[in-house]
Amino acid sequence: MSDLPHFGPEFTWGVSTASYQIEGAVDEDGRGRSIWDEFSHTPGRVKDGDTGDVACDHYHRYRDDVALMADLGVDAYRFSISWPRIQPDGVRVEPRGLDFYDRLVDTLLEHGIEPSATLFHWDSPLALEADGGWENRDIAERFAEYARIVGERLSDRVTRWFTLNETVIFTLLGHGTGIHAPGKELGFGALQVAWHQLLAHGRSVQALRAAGARQVGPANNHTQVRPIDDSEASRDAAGLFDLIYNRAFLDPILLKSWPLAGIVDPVAQDGDLDLIAQPIDFLGINSYNPQYIGAAEPGAAIPFDMVTPEGLEYNDFGWPIIPDGFTQMLTGLKETYGDALPPILITENGGAFNETPGDDGRVRDQRRIDYTAAHLAALREAMDAGVDVRGYFHWSFMDNFEWAEGYSQRFGLTWVDYATQQRLPKDSFAWYRSVIDAQRAG
Template structure:
């Protein structure tokens, strides 16, 4: 790979985590239950019955973990704030929750690490879920109230704010496919949830502006490239639908103030009326962004499959030798294609951050007591080359965050999938830098 100094001097190299996946301490210091506490304790919802009750115990070990971040030599740390730690109910604030994140920020300040904070990484408080969750338009207001608390409390301490992480997952995995909390299987509900998630984002951005908060604010979308499995017109049409489902359903309202017309028609037989979309919502959702966060892991290869849900999509599975432990194809070229397409069609010079990129592999301790994860090193190296190519083309990419700092609770997969640069032995909570962590540090520090 070309030298890391080929990236601009102010380019941010970082690592990323999420609150429910690492913090644990679910009943401490005034934290109330989240929908993921409820969901993970539901029999059969999560592999092996795993929960986030303890996770990586980061709530108690944050200082040691931040020292590990410092040891990696990264310039920035992306983490999420747990809404259930901040608001025990509507109109209420938990000072102990705020104090915890002040301690985290203090530790980051001590080590010169720039915080990038996500407001919502899927851990909706149970009290909001009990009021209908993202199906209830009022939850957009609850989220705005929560965001305002954080802006006022931490506004001078955090330069990069992200409203939502991957609203596609919150809406479609949570409400249509049943794989994430709350575990529903209703496509109309997914449409409603996606709209209210975007509405809450826009409201929070406007509140950020009205409060005069220093720093920048954006949103993170999980985006992909959808390629047709064949050359027939119906396969190309399928790829266009897949792109609408995964990408345009969120990009178009954020940047163009409207949902893609073709996808409104695709979903209409299932959704029926779009009465949950109010005329004034479009302008709120399109509130100007300071940057767009991009989570990229793989591409999709699709074909027309009549009768398979409202989208009539089939997905080609990659060969095991060409995929990660998640079964996701390793395809770095599509990261370059995605970034180029975003700048050409949507962002047009707006700063971009790769807020997540990484891979799960079947990591294990070797006979020498080390974790030799050559597959992850290759994955990261190839994707950094793709990112670097985009930057050298003049693309406005400003940072890159590896997912993830630590092996953690990987949602419906529990603790079975390891994404971390740092190996976690969950029974003992021992941390160990994998070979990929050493490689990442050397890449960043290379003269």
């Protein structure tokens, strides 16, 4: 489209989803129970008692969904593999689970779409929780074995591999505050879980490469951190938040260092940082908005306050819409890591805009179009400033189970009627298709 900058012929255009959010079929073909099955079936954990039992029924409808992606015109599809489909008890291999992803990958290739697989998007086998789950260092070896199994089956056809998705969110919400599965409230003790995820990342990079994977990297969540005011207390609080949220999950991989040394130190062994800092081919970045931080009240449990300023535009999830924060997050990473920063793929970006079909069956989600256009322009600004970005994956291809919010928030380019499983491309679907077409036309 003429009002958007050009991204070049090699730029990858894609969409993203995650297994528990779309697949359903939780009791089929030998799949084991995941921590999200347990969590969502626990009263009071998920809004309206929603679960991912059916979700978008993608397990049965994947062929139609891939055909719709082909109509959208994307180059690549980022999906996640359900660990409990592959190893229902965390140990035994279930061939029918591997067969499903075989079929999905082949169907994508038949439509000219690059399979881009995420090994872990938060749905670990529930059976591993009996041994402590991600609090147990041994899970890194379990994860490496899982990576080997999947890699040996699919790496001949998968274009790019993402190891773990949003380690910071899984750490802080799943293990720090208990808002997400597995619902643990460890406070800063959750950073030990972060360390084990970093180890699992390193071991899975090794396993995937040994299995023949061509491109491997993590998919991290990063945000620009903004002090709410210019006071020293707010600046200090924002600096600490940045260390915990951003740098703790990237410094070990890129700089072979732990940025919270002397503040919160994980239980580690000699050689851990060498293992974590495996060479990667790209850095996947999920990002939606900046985070404002203020000083904590005296005696507060955490040493910063996550602030929601007045006077900003927000999406239906209550997240602020600030496109220049996208630019500044990316240029900030370049300033921090310099030549250590690998090429970047934007693996998630989007928003909850909950428009529903009108009487004519059309979903007029202009707010999603405006958000995406503004963030693509902001992305181009970062690229013009020297940040090496090679692709953009919109979150999400279709409406889905939005974790603790259940089905109340809609992020998709495609509207889903959860009662009938009807798919209805929104206005944003047609707009994104036109963007991709225009980029290819030059």
